[in-house]
Amino acid sequence: MACAAVAQAQDYAREKRWADDILATLVVGDAVWLAQANGHRFLGLYTEPAKPRGAIILAHGRGWSPDYELYGVLRTKLAEAGYTTLSIQLPVLDGTAKLVDYIQTYPDARERFQLAVDFLKAKGYKDIAIVSHSLGATMANQYLIKAPDPGVKAWVFIGIINGLEEMFRIKVPVLDIFGSRDWDVTRWGADERRAQILKIRGSQQVVVPEAEHFFEGREDALLQAITAFLAGSLRRD
Numbered sequence: 001m002a003c004a005a006v007a008q009a010q011d012y013a014r015e016k017r018w019a020d021d022i023l024a025t026l027v028v029g030d031a032v033w034l035a036q037a038n039g040h041r042f043l044g045l046y047t048e049p050a051k052p053r054g055a056i057i058l059a060h061g062r063g064w065s066p067d068y069e070l071y072g073v074l075r076t077k078l079a080e081a082g083y084t085t086l087s088i089q090l091p092v093l094d095g096t097a098k099l100v101d102y103i104q105t106y107p108d109a110r111e112r113f114q115l116a117v118d119f120l121k122a123k124g125y126k127d128i129a130i131v132s133h134s135l136g137a138t139m140a141n142q143y144l145i146k147a148p149d150p151g152v153k154a155w156v157f158i159g160i161i162n163g164l165e166e167m168f169r170i171k172v173p174v175l176d177i178f179g180s181r182d183w184d185v186t187r188w189g190a191d192e193r194r195a196q197i198l199k200i201r202g203s204q205q206v207v208v209p210e211a212e213h214f215f216e217g218r219e220d221a222l223l224q225a226i227t228a229f230l231a232g233s234l235r236r237d
Contacts (some may be wrong), residue, residue: 003042008101010108012040018065021042025122026067029085036113040161042112044119045087047079054127054234057152058087061134061159062102065089070214072128074223075133079228084125088116090136097122099161102135109139110146117151127156128165128236131226134161136211142162145169154233156226164196172201179218180212186213202233 018201021041023031030152036042045066056078060071066087066115075087090112091105113130120128130152132140137157144150145166156175167174174197178186190205197203206225211218 008093008097008104010105012092014063014094014160015089016094018068018092022065022067023076026169028031029079029087032086032089032119034112034119036108036111036115042089044076044089044116047075048084048123049079049082050102051082052125053082053118054082054129054153054230055084055086055123056230057113057115057120057128057130057139058085058138059086059090059130059132062099063092063097063138065071069132070219072217074226075168077132078226081223083129083227083230084120084123088112090139099135106139106142110143111145113140113150114147126150128232129156129234131156131158133158136215138162141165144172149226152162154230156229158215158222159183160193160209161185164193167196167199170200172200173229173233174200174202175226175233176205177208177222177225179208179213179215181210181212183213190220 010177028106029045032044032046033041034044058071058075060099071087079085080160091108093101130140141164154192159178166187176193176197208218215222
């Protein structure tokens with residue numbers, strides 16, 4: 001009862017404002033709308049290169065959108081590198097919400113990841129990865145440990161903002177990447193995360209020198225690390 005009393009409703013109006021802004025200036029990729037069981041439709045930005053090497057679900061951080069700054073760079077540059085990208089809108093609360101408030105949205109986020117996987121599978125993709133940042137990485141963690149069949153072959157998490165949960169349930173290669181100037185909450189847990197992920201074959205941890213949480217000016221180094229990892233983790237049928 002107490003949790004229900006303090007729960008915040010998802011801010012669908014904020015989602016709509018993000019979507020309206022994106023659609024007004026969208027140049028790269030196509031807008032797709034994925035429908036949830038409750039009837040809500042959320043935005044995805046789908047970009048497909050001529051000869052795809054695999055497909056990536058891109059997950060943004062707390063309160064942002066599928067095309068906001070770093071995420072717009074990643075979805076575009078990863079497509080240029082040969083990967084189909086589907087950058088999805090994750091649940092958002094109002095601007096006053098704290099990190100802990102987002103815990104209530106994890107089931108909704110898991111549904112959105114599943115719909116994204118289903119969308120890509122319907123397009124014929126078998127080699128699917130998740131590339132996720134900040135709170136989006138935490139939400140991806142929840143999806144990967146809760147879904148009976150997550151349907152992905154690799155997971156990249158960038159600047160995750162808390163510890164990993166139940167990594168023993170994750171069987172796919174993992175890339176933990178963060179900046180040497182990242183937020184304290186990310187850097188402090190690095191050794192523990194590394195010990196967990198190295199139990200999974202093909203996993204690794206990469207620190208990008210001089211990079212901060214949103215990798216301003218260090219996007220190319222971030223992309224290089226991601227594409228090198230995916231080249232070894234995904235294969236083209």
